[in-house]
Amino acid sequence: MFIGEHITKLDDKGRIVFPSSLKALAKKEGEAKLRLVLKKDLFSHCLEIYTYEEWELQSEAVKARLNFFNRDHAMFWREYMRDRALVEPDEKMGRIMIPKRLLDMIGANKEVVFLGNGHKIEVWAKEHYVQARIQESEYIALAEKILG
Helix, strand or coil: CCCCCEEEEECHHHEECCCCCHCCCCCCCCCCHHHHHHHEEECCCCEEEEEHHHHHHHHHHHCCCCCCCCCHHHHHHHHCCCCCECCCCCCCCCCCEHHHHHHHHHHHCCEEEEEECEEEEEEEEHHHHHHHHHCHHHHHHHHHHHHH
């Protein structure tokens, strides 16, 4: 389970140091290399990072609900798979290279926030992350509505 907020800077080549505490949680013991899948979040102005294993579980759950002889389902699946990237942190520095098109989608050009969000990690342009925070009263109202 991923938790915590980590602020880091993009370098001149668009590389980002993947926080070591998140890397430690993501890597399975005995795993040769850590493979991560990145995608744009459907509802928020951020990217989502999944371990490859979690990505397979999520994708299989979605795929199981589809009928590929249905045109709408086939179009949905195509869009679901669009703009995905497979990345591996480099061994030396722990950096990851996020494709520019994905960084552009979230407006990231200087600082990014890695947010541990349970089964996934979110990557936000720092400015958007700050703007996306909801008021405490709104959070309390959601808690009452959803959990109350």
